[in-house]
Amino acid sequence: MREEPGIPPTGLPVDEELPERVGVLVLGGGLAGAAALLAAAEAGRYAVLLEKTASFGGSTVRSAGLSAFVGTDEQAEQGIADSVELLRKDLLETGGHVNDEALVDLYCDEQLDTYRWLKGHGVRYGHIHAASGQSAPRSHPTDTTAMLRALFTAAGRLGARLVLGADVKRIRTDGNRVIGVLVERDGESREVLADAVVLATGGFSRDRQMLERFAPQMAQALLAGGEGNHGDGLRMAMKLGAGLRDLPHIKGTYGIYHEAHHGEDGTGILAVYKGAIAVNRSGRRFVDESIPYKALGDASLAQPTARTWQVFDATVMAASNDEVPIYDFAGRQRAGMLEVAQTIEELAATLGTDPGVLEDTVADYNARVVGGEPDPWGRVHLVGGVGERIPIDTPPFYAQLSGTVVLATYCGVTVDTSMRVLDVFGDPIPRLYAAGELVGGFHGAGYMTGTSIGKSAIFGRVAGRAAATEESDLEW
DSSP: OOSOOOBOSTTSOBOSSOOSEEEEEEEOOSHHHHHHHHHHHHTTOOEEEEOSSSSBOTTGGGSOOEEEOSSOHHHHHTTOOOOHHHHHHHHHHHTTTOSOHHHHHHHHHHHHHHHHHHHHTTOOOOOOBOOTTOSSOOEEEOOHHHHHHHHHHHHHHTTOEEESSOEEEEEEESSSSEEEEEEEETTEEEEEEEEEEEEOOOOOTTOHHHHHHHOGGGTTSEEOSOTTOSSHHHHHHHHTTBOEEOGGGOOOEEEEESSOOTTOOSSOOOGGGGTOEEEOTTSOBOSOTTSOHHHHHHHHHTSGGGOEEEEEOHHHHTTOOTTSGGGOHHHHHHTTOSEEESSHHHHHHHHTOOTTHHHHHHHHHHHHHHHTOOOTTOOOEEETTEEEOOOOOSSSEEEEEEEEEEOOOOOEEOBOTTOEEEBTTSOEEEEEEEOGGGBOSSSTTOOOTTHHHHHHHHHHHHHHHHHTTSOOOSOO
């Protein structure tokens, strides 16, 4: 993969020293942390964000930058028919109806206002695409680096500050409520007092030991996500008795290049959503390619070697879009990550599939598409409920050997609709809030594209606003 992405501190409201006391203390420098910081600052509180690593961005800057919103200007401009009711239905169905419906409703209720809030701070969105779990196109792409810079800068104008290299080790309590944190920085330990703490520390996609403990089914998956995603916030919350949710549903993302490569930005590609098929090393299809890419990841991991091919043609290549990393097929070709051939027979020889198998697989797929016959794997659309199947018949033909990567864990602490962290009995842990990837309950058993970035902004904003309402007991 490429070197670790991140946003340097240049031009941002960064302090070199740790504060002694803070109104709202936010842990984690991704989108959830940025939204919480700005919301708390807008509420008039002195807000400070601590980031463990040497740069900002977390998993946000490693993502495809897609947000799932409904009722937007961009949807209207593209003539897309969508509704909050359909969004809610898709979220629950994709989540296997084991989601926390209160959090799903919170997302639906807050998403349009949050979208307008983001645009009001200068965030801009591009052409909307359909993606997994969506009955209508609602994936809004944006430049995540520019988005975070805009939010941090806006918070700085209101007096908020950022601190890098601040490794929080424990959350401090007075026996009843949270009163601050213990931080290691520059080889020293210090306590920072706070009226409220917001955990936005991400998940544990980089921590093999935690994955082995909670998600042994990911043993053959590649690991990515934010550089600091080792479960720090989750561990600290667990020490205080936080409840946990959705750990059995940790999944990997399909489509990443099968080995480390300078052209891999960490998101992979999903040519399957533009018309490709997925085949195993023998050359046989093994899945309905239109299902959510987390489920595709599970299906691919179950195949021999846990690596499979995305096979497509010039028609799919023509749909390449460099604004959306998962659809930047041409970029993959330029980077030398695709196998290319003028015929399916030549491609099969290059891939080393079993004799005649890939040829028969593509021929059968094409015949069923052209003849309008049912697909043996149940595929009806290109992705979710959008797009009609197309034959793979226009040379040249392409293939990428694809693996499954744990980019995010999408599980974690239980929260209420104010983003207060709840203990194992369902009671709030006073003055502790959470947002972003380490929150459990929202996604349930599955993941709709765009709801990770969307949730981070929406729930981060809610957490920051709620944390700002805590009365101060500090001496200023």
